[in-house]
Amino acid sequence: MTDFAKTKSLFHLPAGQVYLDGNSLGPLPKAAVARVGKMMQDEWGDLLITAWNRAQWMNQPSRVGDRIGRLIGASAGTVVMGDTLSIKVYQALASALEINAARKTIVSDTGNFPTDLYMAEGLIKSLDKGHELKLCEPDAVEDCLAEDVAVLMLTEVDYKTGRLHDMKALTAKAHEKGILTIWDLAHSAGALPVKLDAAGADFAIGCSYKYLNSGPGGPAFIYVAPGLADQVRPALCGWLGHEAPFDFDLDYRPGRGIERMRVGTPPVLQLTALEASLDIWDLVDMEDVRAHSIKLSNLFIELVEANCPDLELASPRDAMHRGSQVSFRFGNGYAAMQALIERGVIGDFRAPDIMRFGFTPLYIDAEDVRKAAAIIEDVMLNRLWDSTDYFTRSAVT
Amino acid sequence: MTDFAKTKSLFHLPAGQVYLDGNSLGPLPKAAVARVGKMMQDEWGDLLITAWNRAQWMNQPSRVGDRIGRLIGASAGTVVMGDTLSIKVYQALASALEINAARKTIVSDTGNFPTDLYMAEGLIKSLDKGHELKLCEPDAVEDCLAEDVAVLMLTEVDYKTGRLHDMKALTAKAHEKGILTIWDLAHSAGALPVKLDAAGADFAIGCSYKYLNSGPGGPAFIYVAPGLADQVRPALCGWLGHEAPFDFDLDYRPGRGIERMRVGTPPVLQLTALEASLDIWDLVDMEDVRAHSIKLSNLFIELVEANCPDLELASPRDAMHRGSQVSFRFGNGYAAMQALIERGVIGDFRAPDIMRFGFTPLYIDAEDVRKAAAIIEDVMLNRLWDSTDYFTRSAVT
Numbered sequence: 001m002t003d004f005a006k007t008k009s010l011f012h013l014p015a016g017q018v019y020l021d022g023n024s025l026g027p028l029p030k031a032a033v034a035r036v037g038k039m040m041q042d043e044w045g046d047l048l049i050t051a052w053n054r055a056q057w058m059n060q061p062s063r064v065g066d067r068i069g070r071l072i073g074a075s076a077g078t079v080v081m082g083d084t085l086s087i088k089v090y091q092a093l094a095s096a097l098e099i100n101a102a103r104k105t106i107v108s109d110t111g112n113f114p115t116d117l118y119m120a121e122g123l124i125k126s127l128d129k130g131h132e133l134k135l136c137e138p139d140a141v142e143d144c145l146a147e148d149v150a151v152l153m154l155t156e157v158d159y160k161t162g163r164l165h166d167m168k169a170l171t172a173k174a175h176e177k178g179i180l181t182i183w184d185l186a187h188s189a190g191a192l193p194v195k196l197d198a199a200g201a202d203f204a205i206g207c208s209y210k211y212l213n214s215g216p217g218g219p220a221f222i223y224v225a226p227g228l229a230d231q232v233r234p235a236l237c238g239w240l241g242h243e244a245p246f247d248f249d250l251d252y253r254p255g256r257g258i259e260r261m262r263v264g265t266p267p268v269l270q271l272t273a274l275e276a277s278l279d280i281w282d283l284v285d286m287e288d289v290r291a292h293s294i295k296l297s298n299l300f301i302e303l304v305e306a307n308c309p310d311l312e313l314a315s316p317r318d319a320m321h322r323g324s325q326v327s328f329r330f331g332n333g334y335a336a337m338q339a340l341i342e343r344g345v346i347g348d349f350r351a352p353d354i355m356r357f358g359f360t361p362l363y364i365d366a367e368d369v370r371k372a373a374a375i376i377e378d379v380m381l382n383r384l385w386d387s388t389d390y391f392t393r394s395a396v397t
Numbered sequence: 398m399t400d401f402a403k404t405k406s407l408f409h410l411p412a413g414q415v416y417l418d419g420n421s422l423g424p425l426p427k428a429a430v431a432r433v434g435k436m437m438q439d440e441w442g443d444l445l446i447t448a449w450n451r452a453q454w455m456n457q458p459s460r461v462g463d464r465i466g467r468l469i470g471a472s473a474g475t476v477v478m479g480d481t482l483s484i485k486v487y488q489a490l491a492s493a494l495e496i497n498a499a500r501k502t503i504v505s506d507t508g509n510f511p512t513d514l515y516m517a518e519g520l521i522k523s524l525d526k527g528h529e530l531k532l533c534e535p536d537a538v539e540d541c542l543a544e545d546v547a548v549l550m551l552t553e554v555d556y557k558t559g560r561l562h563d564m565k566a567l568t569a570k571a572h573e574k575g576i577l578t579i580w581d582l583a584h585s586a587g588a589l590p591v592k593l594d595a596a597g598a599d600f601a602i603g604c605s606y607k608y609l610n611s612g613p614g615g616p617a618f619i620y621v622a623p624g625l626a627d628q629v630r631p632a633l634c635g636w637l638g639h640e641a642p643f644d645f646d647l648d649y650r651p652g653r654g655i656e657r658m659r660v661g662t663p664p665v666l667q668l669t670a671l672e673a674s675l676d677i678w679d680l681v682d683m684e685d686v687r688a689h690s691i692k693l694s695n696l697f698i699e700l701v702e703a704n705c706p707d708l709e710l711a712s713p714r715d716a717m718h719r720g721s722q723v724s725f726r727f728g729n730g731y732a733a734m735q736a737l738i739e740r741g742v743i744g745d746f747r748a749p750d751i752m753r754f755g756f757t758p759l760y761i762d763a764e765d766v767r768k769a770a771a772i773i774e775d776v777m778l779n780r781l782w783d784s785t786d787y788f789t790r791s792a793v794t
Contacts, residue, residue, distance in 0.1 A: 012442045021446045028442040036437065036666065037430050044612050045409045045425040049418045049743065057613055084661025086635030087484060094523060110647065115636035115661065118649040122634035126491060126524065135647065209662065215441050216454055217664035237519035238483030239512035248748060250507065250532065252515040264481025264512065265606065267614035269433065269666045346446065351645060 002288035007362045010280050011213075017344040018372040023159075023187060023325050023358030024348055026213030032276035039272040061266045062259065065221055067278045068212065071286055072185060072204070073195035074223050080258045081274075082266055085186060085207045085220040087236065089119045089153075091261055092203035092222060094235035096151045096180040097123070097131065103150035104131045107179075111138040111158035116184055120153065138163055142173055149179045156194070157187035157323030160350050162315040164192070164323050168199040175200060186210060189221075191324035191360075192293065193286040196223055203228075211324070211360060212281070214274035222261045229257040238263030280362065292361035294319040296369050297326045300357065303373035304328065308380040314354055325358045335385035343379065345372045399685035404759045407677050408610075414741040415769040420556075420584060420722050420755030421745055423610030429673035436669040458663045459656065462618055464675045465609065468683055469582060469601070470592035471620050477655045478671075479663055482583060482604045482617040484633065486516045486550075488658055489600035489619060491632035493548045493577040494520070494528065500547035501528045504576075508535040508555035513581055517550065535560055539570055546576045553591070554584035554720030557747050559712040561589070561720050565596040572597065583607060586618075588721035588757075589690065590683040593620055600625075608721070608757060609678070611671035619658045626654040635660030677759065689758035691716040693766050694723045697754065700770035701725065705777040711751055722755045732782035740776065742769045 012028040013019060019027060043055040052058045065079035072079070082088075093106070106120055117133065124131040136144040138158065145152065152174045156165050171181045182203040188194050190211030196204050204223040208214035224232060234254060239245045241262040243253040254260035298319060304311055304326075311328040330336055330353060337349040347357040357372070379385065409425040410416060416424060440452040449455045462476035469476070479485075490503070503517055514530065521528040533541040535555065542549065549571045553562050568578045580601040585591050587608030593601050601620040605611035621629060631651060636642045638659040640650040651657035695716060701708055708725040727733055727750060734746040744754040754769070776782065 012438075014443050014445070019445060025441075025446045025449075027445060028437060033434050033437045033442075037434050040425060040430045040433065040612065040670070041409075044422075045430075046411050048411065048416060048424060049422045049745065050738070051613070052422075083480060083484065084635065086661040087480065087633065090633060098523075113636075114639070114642075114645050114647060114649075117647055118634045118636060118639065121649050122630075122632050125630065126495075126632045129525075207662070215437065215666055216448070217662045217666065217668075219664075220661070233519075233522065235519050235523045236484065236487060237515045238481065239510075239515060242511070242515065245511075246748070248511050250511060250514055252511075252518050264483040264617070265604070265614045267616075267664050267667050269612055269614065269670060270664050271614075273437070273666060341447070348446065351643070 002284050004292060004361050004365065007280055007283060008365065011363045013363060017346055018368045020345065020347045020357040020359065020364065020372060022360035023191070023210050023356070025209055025216060026211060026277070027363060028215070029213055029276045029280055031279065032215065032273045035276040036269055036272050040269065057266070057268050060268060060271050061262055064271055064274060064278065065258070068189065068208070068221050071281060072189050072223070073193070073197055075197055075226055078226055078229070078258055079221050079223045080261050081219045081221050081271060082262055083220055085184070085205055086115045086119050088205035088220045088222040089116050089184065090123055091234060091236050092182045092205055093120055093123055093151060093153060095232040096182060096203060097127070098233055099231065100150035100180055103148050104129070105149045106131060106133045106151045106153055107136060107141065107144045107149050108133065108153045109136050109138045109141055111160065111163060112153070112155045113159050113184065113186060116153065116155060141165070141170060145173055145177050145179055147177055149177065151180050151182060153182040155184035155186060157191065159187055160314070160354050160356070161327050162323045162325040164316070164321050167194070167201065171199050171201055187323050187325070190281070192290050197226065201225060208274050212274065213277040214270060218270045218274050219267055224258055224261060229260065232260065234260045236263050240264060284362065289361050293324040293359050296359040296361065296364060296366060297322065297324065299366060300326050300359065300369050300373060303370065304376055307373070307377040310380055311355070324360065325356060327354050327356045329353045330355055332385045336379060339379045339384040340376060343375050345375045399681050401689060401758050401762065404677055404680060405762065408760045410760060414743055415765045417742065417744045417754040417756065417761065417769060419757035420588070420607050420753070422613060423607055423674070424760060425612070426610055426673045426677055428676065429612065429670045432673040433666055433669050436665065454663070454665050457665060457668050458659055461668055461671060461675065462655070465586065465605070465618050468678060469586050469620070470590070470594055472594055472623060475623055475626070475655055476618050476620045477658050478616045478618050478668060479659055480617055482581070482602055483512045483516050485602035485617045485619040486513050486581065487520055488631060488633050489579045489602055490517055490520055490548060490550060492629040493579060493600060494524070495630055496628065497547035497577055500545050501526070502546045503528060503530045503548045503550055504533060504538065504541045504546050505530065505550045506533050506535045506538055508557065508560060509552045510556050510581065510583060513550065513552060538562070538567060542570055542574050542576060544574055546574065548577050548579060550579040552581035552583060554588065556584055557711070557751050557753070558724050559720045559722040561713070561718050564591070564598065568596050568598055584720050584722070587678070589687045594623065598622060605671050609671065610674040611667060615667045615671050616664055621655055621658060626657065629657065631657045633660050637661060681759065686758050690721040690756050693756040693758065693761060693763060694719065694721065696763060697723050697756065697766050697770060700767065701773055704770070704774040707777055708752070721757065722753060724751050724753045726750045727752055729782050733776060736776045736781040737773060740772050742772045
């Protein structure tokens with residue numbers, strides 16, 4: 001049984017706040033500052049260039065990838081870190097389209113995070129081969145899986161509503177029609193148990209700075225199914241994805257398996273901060289996280305709905321169809337969120353009217369939820385958003 | 398006049414070493430550990446998500462880009478940080494090929510760094526429109542500039558030999574033929590004065606972890622000429638390159654000017670380390686760097702050639718045609734470099750026979766050069782490489 005009091009004690013959480021925005025930027029693991037400082041001083045400072053081998057910086061992307069693999073049901077050697085999620089979307093999609101070259105349709109849904117759609121748009125324009133990005137409504141994705149579809153690309157958990165797709169069922173349906181799948185786990189990794197291998201997912205990508213607490217701009221990850229990676233031509237074929245980078249050949253030869261999805265020099269500082277967080281994750285069972293997350297979010301829904309009639313639940317009521325966040329619709333949501341933040345309840349706002357709250361059992365407990373719900377009630381009951389400066393734009397990402 | 402004794406005092410340099418590998422990984426600015434630690438604690442730790450605005454993380458890529466711009470002759474608003482050099486090569490090349498869509502040849506040279514060529518290869522395969530990557534000998538580039546060439550893509554300073562291209566002359570020649578230019582400044586930025594605006598370069602890219610001392614995996618930069626950026630369609634169109642990222646539109650609209658070359662969430666830890674280094678760079682005049690670099694490398698060549706007849710100069714003898722490194726050819730170069738590293742002279746080896754030494758006036762002075770040359774003489778005279786374990790592969794990047 002995961003000891004969540006213990007994990008909570010390992011994060012720096014500002015006094016007087018309830019931080020319900022770990023789905024946007026996870027908090028600082030207390031050990032991270034010293035860990036990064038030590039890496040900078042002892043490795044960068046003292047070992048300098050030799051640290052690439054002596055401090056094992058060179059294989060850090062796959063070493064860390066394997067640790068994340070454990071949290072998303074991916075076997076060793078199928079996950080590697082690097083770049084940003086946008087870049088990893090491009091890599092996965094370019095590879096998948098090339099494998100399924102006879103088909104020209106990419107299916108996604110309107111609940112996908114914009115950058116995934118933008119990167120697809122950009123790739124389609126570059127390829128200039130008549131590909132089409134077809135956006136379905138989230139609950140109609142299955143109906144869109146026709147025989148001409150090359151790739152189904154979805155974010156498992158909707159960043160606005162928290163709606164959870166059924167990865168296993170949709171992947172199976174896609175495969176029946178010869179469609180490859182790309183799953184964006186930005187709001188899944190560290191939020192709920194993901195079973196990539198078991199679901200038969202072809203590609204997955206995700207970021208590390210949300211539930212995985214790697215800090216601002218922490219690197220993304222990419223997963224390619226066992227057996228598939230060796231068939232993939234990386235569109236972004238950088239030198240560290242080369243079979244033998246230090247031969248400095250003029251021609252590219254893809255590295256073994258997932259290694260070929262590496263591109264350039266890995267961000268060692270950011271990866272080291274992530275390692276400090278993964279030390280906490282080592283103490284955690286994802287099934288426990290899920291159980292607690294559901295308890296916390298159900299409690300939150302219950303308290304808010306009981307006391308704030310103006311807030312309309314935007315997330316699925318059934319926890320089985322929800323990730324680890326709860327969203328409410330409210331016309332004055334932007335101002336109300338500002339009022340909440342001023343009172344120490346940190347959620348965020350997504351246009352046009354979504355107030356978003358993330359539940360992260362590693363450092364949020366039932367007492368936090370009760371405290372947050374009481375402050376929300378106070379803000380709503382007393383219309384405190386009326387006094388908020390509409391022009392002070394809150395920080396969001 | 399730049400005070401190089403002062404700048405040297407601001408770097409952590411391991412005792413007993415002469416570090417001649419700053420062209421691969423620059424050393425640690427002493428202030429960087431505390432700077433990154435403070436950012437992690439006070440901004441990530443305390444401000445959490447609000448730091449994107451309150452600590453100005455969101456505009457860090459262009460703020461830092463402008464500071465690098467000063468070192469490479471780029472006006473404000475033409476440089477932005479992000480990703481890795483490989484990714485930035487891809488962005489620049491994809492954009493340039495689209496502008497010059499009627500032409501199908503990319504000219505580069507055999508002295509280019511492999512990742513630039515790999516990324517070009519990968520893009521050509523993805524585009525599948527009959528583009529060809531033509532590699533000339535470095536001294537025959539001008540002869541390759543025919544009317545069917547879309548893009549001239551060169552690394553200004555050869556990573557192996559230090560040979561320096563004439564950016565201004567080659568850019569002018571290219572433009573005469575309607576060819577766009579992409580300059581890789583990996584071994585130029587912080588090594589010698591670069592005048593991008595004045596040379597009329599169209600695109601430039603570079604990395605920050607060599608002469609600019611940002612630490613392992615620090616972000617790359619990209620420059621797009623004033624006036625050109627707004628005409629460029631970014632192939633890698635991520636959400637932070639969108640005109641209004643926080644509108645979360647489903648359709649991409651490129652941001653203003655260079656902002657559109659941003660892709661995903663910026664690596665704030667790495668950028669903050671870079672800022673600590675740029676504080677040192679603020680004390681520095683690039684013309685002074687160049688003058689000292691030439692003095693140091695000329696002195697090195699003189700001493701080594703006088704005492705080590707087995708080492709054959711691989712770099713241009715004329716400093717005007719050389720960057721800030723000196724390379725020697727030697728059949729047992731790999732083992733000899735191991736022997737040197739054991740004795741505290743840190744250079745590196747590039748297959749098949751290049752021993753490479755970087756000269757970085759910010760923290761290397763004439764005394765260091767004399768010390769290094771004496772140790773090289775000792776190693777060569779006494780054939781100390783014979784005792785080196787050939788199977789202990791040195792760390793290189």
